[in-house]
Amino acid sequence: MKRIIKEPLLQFLLLGACVFAVDGFLNGDEVIADPHTIVVGRDKLYAYLQHRSNVFDTDQIDRYLSEITQDQLNVIVSEYVQEEALYREAKYLQLDQADYVTRLRLIQQLEFIARGFMDATSGDISDEAITSYYNEHNETYRVAPRVTFTHVFFSLDNRGKEEARRAAVSTLERLNGERIRFDQAPSLGDRFYFSVNYAKVEPDVIVSHFGEAMWQQINTLSPSNSRWYGPFDSLYGYHVVMLTHKEESYLPPLTEIHARVELDARRELQERQYNQTIRDIVSAYKVKLDLDTLDKGGRDTD
Amino acid sequence: MSSSFSPFPLTAIFLFTAFGSYANGQTPASNAVDRAFPDQVYWGDTHVHTNLSIDAFLTGNRLLGAEEAYRFARGETITLHNGAAAKLRRPLDFLVVADHAFAMGVLLKLDLSDPLLLQTETGKALHARYQAIKETLSWSNPTDPDLVWDIWFGEQDVREPVFRRSIWDSVIDSAEEFNDPGKFTALIGYEWTSERPPESDGLKSNYHRVLIFKDGKDKVGQVLPFTRNDGKSPQELWQYMSDYQEKTGGDVLAIPHGGNVSDGKMFALTDYFGNPLSRSYAETRSAFEPLFEVTQVKGDGETHPLLSATDEFADYETWNSWENDIERRGLDKPQDAWSDEEKSKKVYEYARSALKLGLQQESKLGVNPFKFGMIGSSDAHTSLSMVDENNYGGRNTIPDERYNPERIDRSFNSAAGYAGVWAEQNTREALFAAMKRKEAYATTGPRITLRFFGGWDYQRDDAFRPDLATIGYNGGVPMGGDLTNAPAGKSPVFLIRAVKDPDGANLDRVQVVKGWHSGDGKLHEKVYDVAVSDGRDILADVKVASVGSTVDLEEASYTNQIGDPELAVVWEDPDFSAQERAFYYVRVIEIPTPRWTAYDAKFQNLKNVPEEVPMVIQERAYSSPIWYTP
Secondary structure (H helix, E strand, C coil): CHHHHHCHHHHHHHHHHHHHHHHHHHCCCCCCCCCCEEEECHHHHHHHHHHHHCCCCHHHHHHHHHHCCHHHHHHHHHHHHHHHHHHHHHHCCCCCCCCHHHHHHHHHHHHHHHCCCCCCCCCCCCHHHHHHHHHHHHHHHCECCEEEEEEEEEEHHHHCHHHHHHHHHHHHHHHHHCCCCHHHHHHHCECCCCCCEEEEECHHHHHHHHCHHHHHHHCCCCCCCCCCEEEEECCCEEEEEEEEEEECCECCCHHHHHHHHHHHHHHHHHHHHHHHHHHHHHHCCEEEECHHHHCCCCCCCC | CCCCCCCHHHHHHHHCCCCCCCCCCCCCCCCCCCCCCCCEEEEEEEEECCCCCHHHHHCCCCCCCHHHHHHHHCCCCEECCCCCEECCCCCCCEEEECCECCCCCHHHHHHCCCHHHHCCHHHHHHHHHHHHHHHHCCCCCCCCHHHHHHHHCCCCCCCCHHHHHHHHHHHHHHHHHHCECCCEEEEEEEEECCCCCCECCECCCCCCEEEEECCCHHHHCCCCCCCCCCCCCHHHHHHHHHHHHHHHCCCEEEEEECHHHCCCCCCCCECCCCCECCHHHHHHHHHHCCEEEEEECCEECCCCCCCCCCCCCCCCCCCCCHHHHCCCHHHCCCHHHCCHHHHHHHCCCCHHHHHHHHHHHHHHHCCCCCCCEEEECCCECCCCCCEECCEECCCCHHHHCCCCHHHHHHCCCCCCCEEEEEECCCCHHHHHHHHHCCCEEEECCCCCEEEEEEECCCCHHHHHCCCHHHHHHHHEEECCCEEECCCCCCCCEEEEEEECCCCCCCEEEEEEEEEEECCCCCEEEEEEEEEECCCCCCCCCCCCCCCCCCCECCCCECCCCCCECEEEEEEECCCCCCCCEEEEEEEEEECCEECHHHHHHHHCCCCCCCCCCCCEECCEEEECCEEEEC
16 A cells, blocks of 8 residues: 555655646636537627627616517527627637637638638639629619709798699790790799709709609609600699700629629628528537527517 | 790700709709809717727717717618617708817727737837726726716827827718718818816816818828817917918818807806916817807707796706716706806806807907807717707617617707708808808707898898798898997898798897897897797787697607797897897797607607606707898
């Protein structure tokens, strides 16, 4: 027995055990988690939601987590899992930091790396890919209609509804019956608040200055250099309008916008590759849902 | 009739004048008709901070730089730090990225362990300290307070030219990249941020100025920003500006802000060194500082209720001091709790009072040192110029970023303002020239179109003429101009037209604010209601009836059922005296609308918002003055 106790190996083993015991005592119940498993409990979601919303009120978040639907909870869990997976990957490249913005920055850096240092002009993309991208997304390239018109205004405020309309109608007759120079026409009415002449403007400007209803009315007109139409009503009164030019909304053919489509198609390809890279990183982690704490609300879990 | 008449050539000419297009501030392709005067107002922000400013960096703006600031201003979508997307409803026409000159870029580059910074001695020394504490470093919780103090109060700047050059060149390069003459103007600038040496209670006064260069890389690249380590007094700053003009042949102007938090210093009658103002001081100041940034996120500086006790609109977004930053608005002292010393300082802090003092100083020195026009800008430290009440981007990233429900605790911040500039075109040269001649005005956010002309002969009906601007320019001077030597028996007559923001609220009224210096040496002010909406009466010595309110706080909404879309008038000064120096400026007041706090409360579904948080405001525009000199 004494021989065994004097054995150096045993003494070192015992010393080693003491070290571990002391460490265990000092460092408490820290479980060394499996680095490839992401545990999602309510506590993890607290931290995640707190920083995302800058609200640090646990009760409020508790209530929120209990009140949302399973679908909404699933979304939050997925987002958290993705963030955590990326963060752990990023940690291998940088020191672990406690600051949330640093965490975001680490993720940002990893995302940058995942994008493979590509900018929009690098990388290969085939003509077929460009064409198919265009076919799928051609509505986003639609050019809004643009109109050029001048108008005569009859103010509700100045004249009242009846009189404004009456004046608009009679001015319309005059303008179409007599030879009045178009640039003198506006002075037959009231001074408008914004512009008299609108050159190649898109619908949102017209909606802003005149209202949606009047844009719809103007949109039905055919261009003419001599004919006035109306009366149309805006937010502010009645108008008679001479629309001299209209560019219909149209879809430019691929040949016209090839460079732009190529850029966008490249971006989409990179986005797909990037998303795949992220998915590859995330799927290397197992996810364990701590249902007891997540499910305090007792919602239906399908 | 003999020949057939085709209106087409006239159509083409007429339509291609700048009078035509209102499409988001863009001018049509050609200016075939030569106009001698500006017929379009351009909207911009002359004061945005990016992550290059160390206080912006410390308050959480880590990811958004000058590029994001320009992209956002011209209408692109930007991602906030919290992941949300942000976009302006309507783009701006121009932007000045005005980062603090001292320690520009230092914290950002320390954070990135930038090799160029680490080549410098100061950079190396700061870097070790910075890396040790970076994860907890923030404005409110510095774990190395000396580091923050040293850098913020400017003693520990990185002075090595190689580093400063790299930062300044990057600022210039991004301005050059985004400057697109005719479409969007990026003016190069920075902020000179002098405060008195810190006393025991920290920040007390404020001499801040934003510098704006007219020029591009070839001239601005020849200098470095003038920081408060180079000089703390405005006189030294003006010397730098004069040196720049001489060295490069270019031009630069300075726009002060923060009078309301300057502890009585901004418009004091002694200079930085305590000497009474001199004539040469007045000449230099008025030459280099044609504008004042009167309204911004740190409150409105037009006037103060203590100074203008009978002005019912005087108490607007009032900040009494830096202390507003820490305390809630509701804890402001009632007026009778102000000490005489505190009250007396206000005289030297607010624009209306300063304009009056300027008249007095002019009679004493021969030159008016406080002869400034007025503009608004944001002073946002988020890189994003977002000051609409229903699209307010906040003052500092942490804690005011959009979608943070706790930012209502800083309810004293104001969603303001913008600068409206009457220029012939959207280019550096034209905008700069307009600022120098003070043909610009301030708004607290809404894009109100404001014309203001002064002369001797305008007629009542001129207010209704479609060629109002032509009449205005031909018959007098625009805002920022001067009238002198009144013709015998005549009073100044003003031609004014204010039009609502097409996407905004109707107008309640237009006022003229007059200040004058009477023979006995006293200063006076009076606010005249000159045009009011809804057919209300303006009677002598009777307060005009209130316009009412359509604000629904539950919904954070309002309607335009009250107020008028346009107010225009020709007004003659009924109290004019040809021997007295005077100024006149226009103040346009909108109908009541929800404040950003009301939109936040609704959007975030906030319960228990404290009662003292203001929820309704009447936004406004302030023109630059027109001065009368006998």
